[in-house]
Amino acid sequence: MKGIGAPPRIVRWLLRLLWPVIAIVVTVICVPLLPVAALLSLVDKRARLFRAVGLILITVWLDLQLHIGCWQLWLTERGSPTWHEDHEKLLVDVLDTVMRVGRKWVNFEVVLDNTMDFGEPDRPLLAFARHAGPADSLAVAWLLSRTAGRLPRIVLADALRWDPGIDLILTRLGSSFVPSLSGAGDDRLTGVRRLADSLAPKDALLIFPEGENWTPERRARLIDRLRERGQAARLRQAERLRRVLPPKTKGVIATLTARPDADVMVIAHAGLGNLTGPRAIYDAIPFDRPFLVHTWTYAASTVPREPEAIGAWLADRWAEIDAWVSAHE
Numbered sequence: 001m002k003g004i005g006a007p008p009r010i011v012r013w014l015l016r017l018l019w020p021v022i023a024i025v026v027t028v029i030c031v032p033l034l035p036v037a038a039l040l041s042l043v044d045k046r047a048r049l050f051r052a053v054g055l056i057l058i059t060v061w062l063d064l065q066l067h068i069g070c071w072q073l074w075l076t077e078r079g080s081p082t083w084h085e086d087h088e089k090l091l092v093d094v095l096d097t098v099m100r101v102g103r104k105w106v107n108f109e110v111v112l113d114n115t116m117d118f119g120e121p122d123r124p125l126l127a128f129a130r131h132a133g134p135a136d137s138l139a140v141a142w143l144l145s146r147t148a149g150r151l152p153r154i155v156l157a158d159a160l161r162w163d164p165g166i167d168l169i170l171t172r173l174g175s176s177f178v179p180s181l182s183g184a185g186d187d188r189l190t191g192v193r194r195l196a197d198s199l200a201p202k203d204a205l206l207i208f209p210e211g212e213n214w215t216p217e218r219r220a221r222l223i224d225r226l227r228e229r230g231q232a233a234r235l236r237q238a239e240r241l242r243r244v245l246p247p248k249t250k251g252v253i254a255t256l257t258a259r260p261d262a263d264v265m266v267i268a269h270a271g272l273g274n275l276t277g278p279r280a281i282y283d284a285i286p287f288d289r290p291f292l293v294h295t296w297t298y299a300a301s302t303v304p305r306e307p308e309a310i311g312a313w314l315a316d317r318w319a320e321i322d323a324w325v326s327a328h329e
Helices: 009-030 033-040 048-077 083-106 136-148 158-162 164-172 187-198 216-229 232-240 250-258 278-284 307-328
Strands: 110-112 125-129 153-157 176-178 204-207 263-270 291-298
Touching: 009 033, 009 048, 009 164, 033 048, 048 083, 048 164, 048 278, 083 136, 083 164, 110 136, 125 136, 125 250, 136 153, 136 204, 136 263, 136 291, 153 158, 153 187, 158 164, 158 176, 164 176, 176 187, 187 204, 187 250, 204 250, 216 232, 232 307, 250 307, 263 307, 291 307
Parallel strands: 110 291, 125 204, 125 263, 153 176, 153 204
Antiparallel strands: 263 291
């Protein structure tokens, strides 16, 4: 999504109006494929096509449920004191269903490698997560909401505004859509700072510092670019990291300097990171290993707040993630 910008405002409104029609069209296309896919399951014992088509159908209708739920809340509860809580409940309910369907249809299961420490209950939490594999952002957001009781505000690419359900619900919940296109300058950090400033004591903010999913191809292209630009220090870092991309520091610096009172969680995951494209994901269905999660939590007083020190601290954390992923992927 790095090169895809957000749709113009008029297109966003048209998508919101047309989304039910699009869902019906997708359903009309997919439903006739189900019996064909079921027959093919006699040959393919893993029933990959049947599982994939069924998952597409269910995902489309869950997204529509999110979309319609947002409109229902707008019609019936605008101005209600429970407006924010009702949207949180809607999103968490849909995430619960997504994870339940994922387990049933493709064996997508989230497993904790250690006990999660969410820091002090009277402090906000900043969560910095690895970005790789299918549905990792959904899984991490769901895990925080269900394990910590903290539905995180998320920093994500504005290309996701092409999905009207995600656009509506996350906009109303105060997440930040950062510009996907290059040349956005400081606009990428404006929303991040706003979110950090607005965090209440029990809130969490989720950021993926790599900015895009790790793949071997992206790692190789990044190393080539850094070598061409003569960025020796970052090149050495990129070459040392085998299973993650070097983290970008600006968003992390913006949040840590804005909220010196916040505890910090660093999140690694392994198991599905090698599934770096649609074909690889399809071939792996149903998944034979879990989405394994490991976390490290740091008290606010132990995390540096000066930009240069933050960069070094973050580099050390990503080296730890890389070592853990290398041992568990």
